Amino acid sequence: MSLLGALEGVEVTNEASIQSTASTPEGRHALAVAELKRVADDAIDKLSRTDRRFVEDLFESKERVADFMLSGPCDDPSKGLRILASLWKADPQGLTNRHEQTTAAAVALTFAMKDWPEDKAFDRYAYFRDSRKANQLHPSFDALETWEKRFVVSAGGNGGFSDVGGWGNDSLVWLRDNVKLPVSDYTGACWQAPYKLNNLFGDSIHGANYYAPFTHEIHAKRVREVGGVCGSLSHYGANAARANGIPAITMGEPGHCAYAVRVSKGNWQPAYTLSWQRGLHTSLWGRTWTQLVIQEAAFGHKAAYDVCQAHLWQARSLKEKNPDLAEAAYAAALEAQPINVPAWIESVEFLRDVRKPKPEAWSVIGRSIATKLSGYPESAWDVFSRILTPALAALADDAKLEFLMTYHSAISKEDGPVMWQFDDALEAQSKALGGDDATQLAFFEKVLAIQSASKSWFAPTIAWGQKKFSTAPASSNAYFAVLGRVFSSANAGSNEAGLRAALGPAILAAEQAGNVEAFQSLGKAGSSLRKPTPDKAEPFPGDLLSSGGLMKASSTSQWDHPENHWGLLEEEGGSFHTDSEVRPNVVVRLGKLGDVSGIVVLGSDYGQNGARQMPLKISISENGTTWTEVFRTTEQKGPWRIPLAGKATRVQFVKAERDDERKEFFHLAGIRVYGRRLQ
Amino acid sequence: MNRNALIALLLLANSAFGQRVADFTTAAAQAKTSKSDIVVFVHGSDWNRPGEVVAKIWNDPRFLSTVGSGVLLVDLDRKENPTDAEKAALKNNEAGNPPVRSLPAVALYDSEGRLVGTVSGTEELAAAGGLLAATKKLLATRRERDELWKSADGASAILKAGKLGQGLDRMNLGLGPKGIYKPILEQIRKADPDDKSGYIGKYTFSNEALVDLALKVAESKNYAEAETEFAKWDRNPRLSTTQRQELQAAKFALYQRWPEKKNEVRPVLEKMRDIDPKSELGQAAANYIELLFAPKKKKGDSAA
Numbered sequence: 001m002s003l004l005g006a007l008e009g010v011e012v013t014n015e016a017s018i019q020s021t022a023s024t025p026e027g028r029h030a031l032a033v034a035e036l037k038r039v040a041d042d043a044i045d046k047l048s049r050t051d052r053r054f055v056e057d058l059f060e061s062k063e064r065v066a067d068f069m070l071s072g073p074c075d076d077p078s079k080g081l082r083i084l085a086s087l088w089k090a091d092p093q094g095l096t097n098r099h100e101q102t103t104a105a106a107v108a109l110t111f112a113m114k115d116w117p118e119d120k121a122f123d124r125y126a127y128f129r130d131s132r133k134a135n136q137l138h139p140s141f142d143a144l145e146t147w148e149k150r151f152v153v154s155a156g157g158n159g160g161f162s163d164v165g166g167w168g169n170d171s172l173v174w175l176r177d178n179v180k181l182p183v184s185d186y187t188g189a190c191w192q193a194p195y196k197l198n199n200l201f202g203d204s205i206h207g208a209n210y211y212a213p214f215t216h217e218i219h220a221k222r223v224r225e226v227g228g229v230c231g232s233l234s235h236y237g238a239n240a241a242r243a244n245g246i247p248a249i250t251m252g253e254p255g256h257c258a259y260a261v262r263v264s265k266g267n268w269q270p271a272y273t274l275s276w277q278r279g280l281h282t283s284l285w286g287r288t289w290t291q292l293v294i295q296e297a298a299f300g301h302k303a304a305y306d307v308c309q310a311h312l313w314q315a316r317s318l319k320e321k322n323p324d325l326a327e328a329a330y331a332a333a334l335e336a337q338p339i340n341v342p343a344w345i346e347s348v349e350f351l352r353d354v355r356k357p358k359p360e361a362w363s364v365i366g367r368s369i370a371t372k373l374s375g376y377p378e379s380a381w382d383v384f385s386r387i388l389t390p391a392l393a394a395l396a397d398d399a400k401l402e403f404l405m406t407y408h409s410a411i412s413k414e415d416g417p418v419m420w421q422f423d424d425a426l427e428a429q430s431k432a433l434g435g436d437d438a439t440q441l442a443f444f445e446k447v448l449a450i451q452s453a454s455k456s457w458f459a460p461t462i463a464w465g466q467k468k469f470s471t472a473p474a475s476s477n478a479y480f481a482v483l484g485r486v487f488s489s490a491n492a493g494s495n496e497a498g499l500r501a502a503l504g505p506a507i508l509a510a511e512q513a514g515n516v517e518a519f520q521s522l523g524k525a526g527s528s529l530r531k532p533t534p535d536k537a538e539p540f541p542g543d544l545l546s547s548g549g550l551m552k553a554s555s556t557s558q559w560d561h562p563e564n565h566w567g568l569l570e571e572e573g574g575s576f577h578t579d580s581e582v583r584p585n586v587v588v589r590l591g592k593l594g595d596v597s598g599i600v601v602l603g604s605d606y607g608q609n610g611a612r613q614m615p616l617k618i619s620i621s622e623n624g625t626t627w628t629e630v631f632r633t634t635e636q637k638g639p640w641r642i643p644l645a646g647k648a649t650r651v652q653f654v655k656a657e658r659d660d661e662r663k664e665f666f667h668l669a670g671i672r673v674y675g676r677r678l679q
Numbered sequence: 680m681n682r683n684a685l686i687a688l689l690l691l692a693n694s695a696f697g698q699r700v701a702d703f704t705t706a707a708a709q710a711k712t713s714k715s716d717i718v719v720f721v722h723g724s725d726w727n728r729p730g731e732v733v734a735k736i737w738n739d740p741r742f743l744s745t746v747g748s749g750v751l752l753v754d755l756d757r758k759e760n761p762t763d764a765e766k767a768a769l770k771n772n773e774a775g776n777p778p779v780r781s782l783p784a785v786a787l788y789d790s791e792g793r794l795v796g797t798v799s800g801t802e803e804l805a806a807a808g809g810l811l812a813a814t815k816k817l818l819a820t821r822r823e824r825d826e827l828w829k830s831a832d833g834a835s836a837i838l839k840a841g842k843l844g845q846g847l848d849r850m851n852l853g854l855g856p857k858g859i860y861k862p863i864l865e866q867i868r869k870a871d872p873d874d875k876s877g878y879i880g881k882y883t884f885s886n887e888a889l890v891d892l893a894l895k896v897a898e899s900k901n902y903a904e905a906e907t908e909f910a911k912w913d914r915n916p917r918l919s920t921t922q923r924q925e926l927q928a929a930k931f932a933l934y935q936r937w938p939e940k941k942n943e944v945r946p947v948l949e950k951m952r953d954i955d956p957k958s959e960l961g962q963a964a965a966n967y968i969e970l971l972f973a974p975k976k977k978k979g980d981s982a983a
Contacts (some may be wrong), residue, residue, distance in 0.1 A: 133727035140759075177802050180730075180781045182723055182757045194778050200960075201967065202890045202923050202932025213967040217959065225959065646858065 013315050015328050017650045022310035022332070029062045032069040035313040036077060043078030051085040058084070063098070067105035070306050071146035072284035073342070080112035081112075083121045090122050094129055098530035103128050106149035113329045117245075124153055127169050132245070134175055139184065141245030147299050149245030151262065151282060155239050156248060157255075158231075159281030167239050171220035175236075178221075183246055186261045187271035190237030191650065195595075195678045196227030205229050210211060222447040230679050234259040234272050252279040256679050260292075266300050268292055274593055274652075274679055276419040277515070285342050290378040293417040298340050308337035312346060323354055344383040359399070362391035366403055370410035377411035377457075378420040386424070388432045401446055404429050408450045408457075415456045419515050422457055423464040430468070437475050444469065452486060452505075459518040461509035462502055466525045500529055500563065507562035511552040516589065519550045523566025530564055533573050533669075537639040540598030540674035544571065546654070548591025555579040557665065568671055576605050577667040584666035585657030587624070595673040596620065596648035599631070601656060603617050603638040604669030610636035612666060617659040618642060624653045630657070639670070650678065697743050697750040702768055703775025708752045710790040716821060717792075718746065718814055719775045721755045721799075722783040729801045730783035736810045746814050749756050757782065778856050785810060787817035795821045796850055800881030820852075824849045828863075840871030844917065854882060877917030884912070884922050889929035897936035905933050926959040927951035945972060 012018055019029040036059075037044070041171050044055055058064050058081075071187040074080045080653045087095065087104045094100050104125055111121040125291075128149075131137050141152065155172055156162035164170045179189055182226050184498045204230060205207040214222040220239065234250050238259035241248035258273040270278070270289075278289045285295055297303050311333035318326035330347040337343065350461035351357055351365060365387060373380035392400050407429075426447065433443055444465050451457040469479035481500040510518035545571035553576045556562070560577040566576025569588060578584040599618060603610060618640075631642040654673055697715075700706040706717045720737045722730040736742060743752060758763055758765060777786035783798030789795055798804055798813040805923045807813035824846040831842035847854075854860045865877050874880055891907065896905040912918070912926050927947045934943040948971075951964035 139726055139728065178781050178800050180727065180800060182726065182759055182782075183756075196887065198894065198932075200888055200890060200928040202888050202893055202929070202935065209967075209970070212970055213963040214959075215966055216962045 006270075012325065012329070013257065014319060015325070016430045016573060018311065018314055018329050018332050022077055022307050022314065022336075024063060028070075028306055028310040029065055031310045031313045032065045033059050034317065036065070036069060036081075037358050038317060040077040040081055043081065046588075047082070047085065047264075050089065051082070054085040054088050055081060058290075064101060064105070066345050067102055067146045068108065068304070070302075070309055071105060071109060072295075074109050074112050075114060079118065080108045083111050083118055084108040086118070086532050087125050091125070091129070099132060100125075100129050102144070102146040103149055103153065103414075105131075105146045106153045108122060109146070110150055111161075119600040120161065120163070123169055127172055128153060128245070129209045131176060137245030140183065144245075144247070145302070146248055147263075147284060150284065151249060152245055154282050155242035156216050157235060158252075164425070165215075166219050167235055168219075170218050171239060172243040172305065174218045174220045175240040179240040180244060180322070181240075183241075183261065184263045184269065186237060186241035186244075186248065186262070187269050189240045190233040190259065190272050192240075193224045193233050193236050194227040195229060197229060199226050203433070205232070213492075228361045230272065231257040236259075237271055239320075249280055249282040251281055252276055266296050268296065272593075277421070277517075278418075286382070288378060288420060289418045290376055290416060290420060291341065294339055294341060294376045294379050298337060301337065304337040305340065308333045308340045311336060312343055315346075315350070319350065319354065325558045326350065327355060327658060334372070339376065339379075341373070341379050341382065344369065344373070345386060346382055348387050352387055356390075357394075359394045359396065362387065362394055362401055363399070363406070366391060367406045367410075370407045374410040375416070376416075377416040377422075380411060381425045382409065385428060388429065390434050395528060401432060401443060404433065404443065405446055405450060408447055412450050412454045412457065415513075419456065419513065419517075422460040423467075426461065426464045429469075437478065441469065441478050441482055443477065444479075445486065448482065449485045455509065456513045456515075458516055459506045459513060459522065462506035463510075463518045463521040463525070466502075470525070492572060500526075503529070504562045507565055508556060511550060511562075511565070514550065514552070514589070515551045520548060523563075526563030526566065529561075530572075530574070535573055535639065535669060537600045537670070537672070538641065539600065539672065540641075540643065541645075542597045542675040543594070543677055544591045544672060545590045545594040545651075545675050546570075546588055546673040547598065548672060549613060550589045550675075551576065551586055551671070552589075553578050553586045554584045555581055559665075559667075568668070569673075571672065573602070573670050575667060575669050577604075578665060580663055580665050582661055582663050583657060583659070584664075585655055586668065586671070588654045588656075588671050588673070589624070590652050590673055591652065592675050592677045593622075593679050594645045594648065594673070596651045596673055596675035598641040598644050598674050599654060600670065600672040600674070601640045601642070601668060602672075603636070603637060606637045606665045609665075609667075612664050613658055613668065615659050616640070619655045619657075620644075620648050620651045621653040621655070622650045627653075627655060644675075646676075651675070697746065697748055697752065699752045699754070702771035703753050703755070703773075704771040706753045707774065707788075710751055710788075710792070712789045713749070715749045715751045716790065716795075716818060717751045717753060717775065717788040718817070719753045719772075719777060719786045719788065720810075721757060721777065721779060721786065723757045723759065726759045727757075727782050727933045733783045733801070733804060733810050737841065742811065747818065749843050750818070779928070781838060783810075783958070785814055785817070785902065787814070787821060789821055789825075794852065794855055795824070796852065796968070808854060820849050829864075835870060837871050837875045840867045840874075840876040840878050843867050844876060844881065847878070847882060863924070877915045880912065880915040881917040881919070881922065884918065884924070884925075886925035886929060888925065890932050894928050897933065902933060902937045902940070920955050920958065924951045924954050924958070924964070927976040928960070929965070 001612045012021060021031060044052065047055065084104060095104055107121050109126045110116060111118060132141060154168060157167045162168050179625060181189060198204055199210050202211065208643060211222055211226060214226055220236060223236050238248040238250045241261050250257060250259045253275040253279050256274050260268045260270045263269045278290065280292055283291060285291060294327060298584045311329045315326045315329035320328060322655055333343045334347060357365060366384060369383045370380050373383060391403060395403055430440055430443060433439065448461055451461045465479060469475040503522055507519065507522045510522055548571050551565050551568050555578045557577050557579040563573040568576060576586055601618060603613060614636050615634045616634060617629060619627040619629045621627045630648065633640055654671060656668060656671060698878035700709060703719065710717050722734050724734065745846050753775055755776060761769065775788065777794060777797050779797050784797055784799035786797040787795040788921045796817045798807050804810055804813055807816060826844055827842045827846040831839045834842055847860060847863060854864060864882050892905050892908060909926065909930050927950050930947045931944060934940040934947060945968065948964045948968050952961050
């Protein structure tokens with residue numbers, strides 16, 4: 001079919017034609033061309049005659065149009081087309097090859113982003129073209145589609161372009177030729193560069209002179225030789241992968257820079273990561289880890305993604321002239337791919353701003369969002385939050401809480417791909433709900449009742465409630481009364497008992513979920529319940545790396561007081577007490593990744609019950625799965641001091657366990673880990 | 680002849696010509712008996728395309744005969760998609776997986792399973808003259824090291840320490856991964872407790888510790904403490920070129936923060952540069968001199 005014919009066929013006049021035009025490759029091609037003309041027509045008119053010929057030629061190719069239009073959003077389609085035209089002009093012969101075509105499209109889409117220089121796009125394209133042809137890239141590069149290549153060709157710094165002298169093409173060449181590893185090994189490549197806050201001249205990484213004397217070296221090489229901190233090391237690891245044709249990204253974490261490598265299709269592996277609070281530097285949509293996982297799932301079902309996108313194009317073209325049909329097109333898009341978050345956002349914004357639904361319709365929309373995206377609670381909230389204000393404004397007072405609870409009910413049984421700022425969502429819901437303390441507490445009680453069964457959302461719900469209600473005397477009593485009702489506590493109304501009743505299971509839930517922030521928040525909240533009993537023990541040099549971390553025991557028991565868990569990692573002391581079991585243990589996740597100088601383990605009883613801990617074995621780990629034993633004793637009188645200088649250079653986890661086959665309790669009062677921070 | 684003796688003889692006979700061994704665990708056990716070297720070739724046959732040419736050389740039957748007798752060859756294939764059997768085999772190679780930065784790589788382990796050296800990545804292998812030359816060089820390093828250590832056996836005091844230290848120098852591995860050569864340092868300490876040879880200093884030298892000292896004393900303004908420490912290191916004749924340059928850099932860190940010694944800043948950088956002007960650190964010192972002391976361009980000066 002000719003292009004003209006295709007464009008005629010793209011006319012959407014009724015609901016049946018919505019389906020028929022988007023369901024065939026020819027129809028999607030025509031819709032893609034129409035969309036591209038809609039967003040970039042003016043720019044196409046301004047192109048030179050040669051470039052216009054290129055665009056006309058491009059429009060004829062189903063594959064090449066799909067590369068450009070079905071590989072994730074393009075920030076600036078006019079710029080993207082200009083770049084693509086320039087690449088074709090510069091390498092017409094090379095771009096007859098399908099591999100080079102997808103690389104060119106990925107480069108055009110990447111360099112179409114703000115602050116990416118158009119005139120540098122060809123060099124990036126040529127790097128990957130030449131490296132591929134010379135068999136210098138990992139063979140998996142050849143199997144990547146355009147959208148996947150966007151995570152490769154975007155090598156640079158913090159998601160932005162980096163020129164020669166930084167993480168530019170010279171560094172890529174060096175990394176390609178000097179760091180060639182199996183894909184999964186790139187998650188450890190960052191450690192090829194030493195972690196050094198000061199260079200050998202004593203200049204801090206935070207000053208201007210850290211790398212300044214090493215201008216004669218390629219940046220990647222000088223990072224390996226001079227060193228760096230988290231930012232340099234993570235960029236070294238991520239760009240080493242990308243230089244070899246493997247998708248990777250860097251990402252910000254609180255006070256830290258980490259990275260991730262896509263070790264296989266659908267499987268992103270975080271590296272040098274210290275927190276779930278990750279802000280992706282490169283992403284096709286969104287900036288959180290959940291968004292990375294969900295976009296991978298969406299693009300992984302490329303056929304569904306393509307149909308969904310085609311319906312979005314239909315909807316955009318119909319929005320003004322036929323909103324009814326546009327709504328049907330949006331519905332079709334969501335039906336084609338219910339986890340497509342940008343489709344959801346665009347659809348609900350259309351409903352909110354153009355269709356202005358009736359109150360009962362908001363409830364249906366809210367339920368639909370929560371249900372379809374329940375496997376990704378953070379994304380569900382991202383979409384749900386966009387209708388929160390108008391929906392609550394439209395709904396009657398007695399329906400508002402029910403509306404909010406549709407979200408909580410849908411996600412309560414789902415853990416999602418990763419922890420996220422659930423407390424921020426609660427705060428936003430509470431704010432949007434408004435009202436007096438009683439309304440707010442009613443909201444908290446309903447959420448708590450739903451989330452008390454959730455492994456992931458219970459602890460942050462308690463932590464949020466604690467922060468919001470427990471400080472003011474007026475709301476504090478009511479807050480504890482809520483806890484009492486929810487936990488059916490016999491002591492409801494008594495602050496200490498209510499707090500203990502709430503904190504215990506919440507702390508244990510935070511430990512089970514590995515939620516460091518909730519563990520810390522709840523641990524500090526329990527300070528009034530603790531009597532600090534700091535056992536004196538000589539520390540080792542450096543910072544207390546365990547401080548601010550998280551502990552998780554293999555079980556709990558009636559003698560366990562979870563409010564004391566927090567102090568186990570601190571100088572003030574704490575405790576835990578497992579049930580009677582074989583090989584009981586406690587795993588400590590350090591507050592800071594570190595080069596450990598030593599560990600001090602304190603017992604809670606060196607007398608009659610001291611034998612319960614024997615033989616005591618201490619192990620260390622960087623990832624929480626591979627352990628190295630560093631200490632073993634049968635001497636039940638502690639504290640036990642374990643010097644580890646030079647023997648534990650990268651540690652994030654410490655495990656204490658009883659290493660025999662007895663069924664017995666296990667309890668300790670302190671695991672203090674000292675050393676040099678590596679973040 | 681009993682059965683065990685026959686097996687031992689066979690092993691000896693095999694090792695005399697060298698042989699390819701299934702995995703590192705087997706090779707390590709065999710090496711202990713036959714006192715053989717173990718050469719490990721690490722590559723990825725299903726992904727490492729630049730390594731294919733090198734792998735061809737490794738797999739050539741002439742490679743084994745050319746590297747010489749008494750050598751065990753272990754092929755460590757880091758495949759992306761290994762079969763279950765290959766995964767199991769990899770477990771038997773874990774102890775022989777050297778800490779390398781790039782593949783393909785070759786590593787040499789001595790008969791006690793200690794790493795002697797590695798050459799990793801196509802660039803390093805090319806610079807070493809190829810896989811065969813790199814392997815031969817590693818084997819020569821091990822032989823020279825052992826000659827030195829053998830001569831240390833008959834020596835005492837400073838002479839013994841010197842021979843042991845020279846053996847470590849040959850490998851250029853510091854004290855090795857996970858400090859495998861710490862026992863050699865302990866022997867040096869025992870033979871030469873006052874470190875007249877300078878080798879204890881050389882193998883405990885830490886640029887980071889010296890820089891940290893400079894920064895620490897600068898905070899307390901107790902500058903002289905660091906200067907005394909640096910002078911002690913200056914007297915050590917065994918420090919390598921890089922270590923001597925790093926020592927000057929640590930002095931620079933001190934003098935930069937010591938108002939009365941600001942005039943020493945340039946001389947220490949010049950000394951650092953002149954120790955080896957063509958080295959990376961020599962160039963870094965020259966760059967720093969330029970950065971700090973080059974005349975600032977006046978407004979209106981045209982660019983050269």
